[in-house]
Amino acid sequence: MEVLKIATAGSVDDGKSTLIGRLLYDTKSLTTDKLEAIEKKSKQKGYDYLDFSLATDGLVAEREQGITIDVAHIYFSTAKKSYIIADTPGHVEYTRNMVTGASTSQAAIILIDARRGVVEQTNRHFFINNLLRIKEVIVAINKMDLVEFSQERYETIKSDFKQLMEKRDYQEQKITFIPVSALKGDNVVNRSESTPWYKGETLLEHLEGLDMEAVSNVGTPRFPVQYVIRPKTDDFHDFRGFAGKVYGGELSVGDTVVALPSQTKSRIKEIYFYDKKYHSASRRSSVTITLEDEINVSRGDMLVKEDDLPTIDKQFTATVSWMDAKELSVGNKYVVQHGVHKVLAKVATIHHKIYPDYSGIDDSASSLGMNDIAQVSFKLNKPIFFDAFKEHRTNGSFILIDTQSNNTVGAGFIN
Amino acid sequence: MKDTSHINPLENEAIYIFREVAAQFEKPVLLFSGGKDSITLVRLAQKAFWPAKIPFPLLHIDTGHNFPETIAFRDRLVEELGLELIVRNVQDAIDAGKVKEESGKYASRNSLQTTTLLDAIEEFKFDACIGGARRDEEKARAKERIFSVRDDFGQWDEKSQRPELFDMLNGQIELGQNVRVFPISNWTELDVWSYIEKENIEIPSIYFAHKRKVFLRDGLIWSHSDYVFQEEDEEVLERMVRFRTVGDMSCTAAVFSEAADIESVVQEIRDSVISERGARIDDKRSEAAMEKRKQQGYF
Numbered sequence: 001m002e003v004l005k006i007a008t009a010g011s012v013d014d015g016k017s018t019l020i021g022r023l024l025y026d027t028k029s030l031t032t033d034k035l036e037a038i039e040k041k042s043k044q045k046g047y048d049y050l051d052f053s054l055a056t057d058g059l060v061a062e063r064e065q066g067i068t069i070d071v072a073h074i075y076f077s078t079a080k081k082s083y084i085i086a087d088t089p090g091h092v093e094y095t096r097n098m099v100t101g102a103s104t105s106q107a108a109i110i111l112i113d114a115r116r117g118v119v120e121q122t123n124r125h126f127f128i129n130n131l132l133r134i135k136e137v138i139v140a141i142n143k144m145d146l147v148e149f150s151q152e153r154y155e156t157i158k159s160d161f162k163q164l165m166e167k168r169d170y171q172e173q174k175i176t177f178i179p180v181s182a183l184k185g186d187n188v189v190n191r192s193e194s195t196p197w198y199k200g201e202t203l204l205e206h207l208e209g210l211d212m213e214a215v216s217n218v219g220t221p222r223f224p225v226q227y228v229i230r231p232k233t234d235d236f237h238d239f240r241g242f243a244g245k246v247y248g249g250e251l252s253v254g255d256t257v258v259a260l261p262s263q264t265k266s267r268i269k270e271i272y273f274y275d276k277k278y279h280s281a282s283r284r285s286s287v288t289i290t291l292e293d294e295i296n297v298s299r300g301d302m303l304v305k306e307d308d309l310p311t312i313d314k315q316f317t318a319t320v321s322w323m324d325a326k327e328l329s330v331g332n333k334y335v336v337q338h339g340v341h342k343v344l345a346k347v348a349t350i351h352h353k354i355y356p357d358y359s360g361i362d363d364s365a366s367s368l369g370m371n372d373i374a375q376v377s378f379k380l381n382k383p384i385f386f387d388a389f390k391e392h393r394t395n396g397s398f399i400l401i402d403t404q405s406n407n408t409v410g411a412g413f414i415n
Numbered sequence: 416m417k418d419t420s421h422i423n424p425l426e427n428e429a430i431y432i433f434r435e436v437a438a439q440f441e442k443p444v445l446l447f448s449g450g451k452d453s454i455t456l457v458r459l460a461q462k463a464f465w466p467a468k469i470p471f472p473l474l475h476i477d478t479g480h481n482f483p484e485t486i487a488f489r490d491r492l493v494e495e496l497g498l499e500l501i502v503r504n505v506q507d508a509i510d511a512g513k514v515k516e517e518s519g520k521y522a523s524r525n526s527l528q529t530t531t532l533l534d535a536i537e538e539f540k541f542d543a544c545i546g547g548a549r550r551d552e553e554k555a556r557a558k559e560r561i562f563s564v565r566d567d568f569g570q571w572d573e574k575s576q577r578p579e580l581f582d583m584l585n586g587q588i589e590l591g592q593n594v595r596v597f598p599i600s601n602w603t604e605l606d607v608w609s610y611i612e613k614e615n616i617e618i619p620s621i622y623f624a625h626k627r628k629v630f631l632r633d634g635l636i637w638s639h640s641d642y643v644f645q646e647e648d649e650e651v652l653e654r655m656v657r658f659r660t661v662g663d664m665s666c667t668a669a670v671f672s673e674a675a676d677i678e679s680v681v682q683e684i685r686d687s688v689i690s691e692r693g694a695r696i697d698d699k700r701s702e703a704a705m706e707k708r709k710q711q712g713y714f
Contacts, residue, residue, distance in 0.1 A: 003424045003601075074557065084601060104582070229465075245427065250418065279417055284427055285427050286431045288465075393581075397580070408579070411581075
């Protein structure tokens with residue numbers, strides 16, 4: 001079974017919830033009781049159509065305000081794939097939610113209201129998806145029914161968007177444009193008769209066709225040790241298994257590995273998933289590895305192939321997305337959680353803030369507020385073993401934890 | 416000897432989450448209801464720590480109104496796997512006058528579980544409670560984190576939830592706080608059933624079609640039982656039914672079904688058009704029912 005995670009971004013009223021509701025409805029993923037609830041609510045509100053946005057707007061506060069204020073996860077599946085949609089809000093003040101939703105996604109849908117075209121918000125949505133190096137972006141030009149399904153309007157928006165694309169950092173990102181009407185169902189699941197000029201796929205056809213290997217960010221194998229399994233039973237008296245998830249590429253029995261930070265070498269003796277032995281551990285599998293030699297490895301350490309070491313350093317520079325009301329300033333201390341490894345970090349320098357609409361940088365910034373994105377250098381109390389984010393989406397990222405509130409206050413992507 | 420690429424990504428994710436819990440917390444506990452989701456959790460935990468035993472106990476908050484089949488099943492499972500089981504009873508909280516039993520037609524002990532759960536967390540100083548809630552169950556659950564921090568009062572503040580980025584789970588908490596952990600957050604009902612089928616996991620018999628005395632109310636099928644209030648004009652019928660969730664008898668409705676084995680249940684779920692929580696009376700009380708209960712500390 002394949003699971004595709006998709007982040008969505010759109011401004012308020014671009015019809016994001018409606019699009020997701022439409023996907024659920026047209027793939028017959030809405031159950032009778034949910035559909036009844038939607039019909040009842042739509043009637044109460046006096047609409048003459050079904051308000052699919054009611055399928056996803058979860059919290060009471062949101063229903064009162066009529067906007068989505070947090071990341072919600074929506075599930076549906078076809079015969080081919082299971083889909084998880086992270087429904088993230090389009091409000092300016094919620095950059096944090098968008099970064100969060102995009103961080104676990106392999107694809108993103110950016111919504112544009114065909115009447116309004118590319119707006120400042122669109123820049124921001126695209127910038128974030130590009131920053132997070134989402135490989136596959138779909139630009140859904142929505143509400144085509146309100147511009148008479150005009151091809152000219154569609155082409156204008158497309159060429160406006162292409163101007164943004166010139167400024168992007170991650171040029172290899174694949175971008176697909178689709179004219180849709182979420183409300184009426186055009187080109188979402190079913191092909192529209194109103195857009196004979198559009199020869200491309202519908203949104204669902206496009207998602208169904210995505211190759212999971214191609215959209216996943218593959219790097220070199222990294223095995224951060226999560227937990228050491230020592231059963232101390234008669235049957236497994238000397239068993240010492242290193243439990244963790246494989247990132248990047250594959251690890252196999254017989255591979256020579258180096259344990260970091262000790263730099264001790266050994267060879268992989270066995271790979272277990274539950275009680276079964278395997279020859280190789282594929283990317284993203286949660287396995288238990290035993291080594292031929294008794295070396296000291298504990299949580300937070302990392303096993304890597306000997307010919308392929310990450311950077312081992314006590315300092316780094318990263319793009320930081322700040323998510324807390326309390327500001328980040330030079331000299332502040334935080335916990336850096338890099339995978340399952342935690343170290344203490346001090347903010348050394350704030351180089352410059354980046355305006356998330358591609359409009360430029362502010363190199364006079366001395367602190368970061370909620371939703372700011374900036375280049376920041378850190379000094380650590382202990383080394384971490386990292387790759388650049390553009391080479392390794394997992395081993396190049398980290399979160400920042402406030403030492404007092406324990407909250408997750410930022411995310412970073414290492415240069 | 417082959418590679419592990421065929422393994423279900425959801426299973427890999429759940430195992431990863433279990434290991435994070437064991438590594439990040441001092442006193443985790445697995446909340447066990449005897450339902451299919453918590454039984455699935457037990458299997459996943461076994462896989463996460465093999466060949467070691469599951470490094471935490473199970474906690475059952477017993478409403479006293481359970482299906483007897485569930486309790487028998489629970490005791491057998493615990494015995495077979497050599498697990499530690501802690502049981503705390505809602506009846507004790509009622510006897511101590513801490514909570515008041517609901518009365519009337521829709522009386523249920525389901526929401527009373529919260530007090531007993533919070534008391535048990537305090538008694539044992541649990542810092543992580545692992546539960547089988549899934550985001551596809553209900554709209555308010557769709558916003559739940561995998562690690563969800565609760566304050567001293569067990570309350571959920573949906574507006575200041577920690578962002579969860581990549582697969583990094585931040586379990587740092589203060590003394591007195593605890594984290595609710597949901598390893599199968601991203602599974603759907605069908606995912607759970609398919610997993611039970613593939614793994615050949617034993618589940619209580621009430622999940623399969625059986626003859627039961629029931630009555631109909633508000634379009635739902637209720638068990639005829641001492642624990643469920645029944646109007647005189649609500650006629651007792653004997654029908655083939657099965658349950659899709661197993662909560663307290665007073666809040667769990669059945670569905671008509673002929674699916675007597677796992678294969679036909681999976682097929683039925685595939686074809687089904689009523690959502691699983693559609694048969695939970697506690698959610699029907701109001702549209703925001705689940706969110707309100709969660710804010711108060713309900714699982």
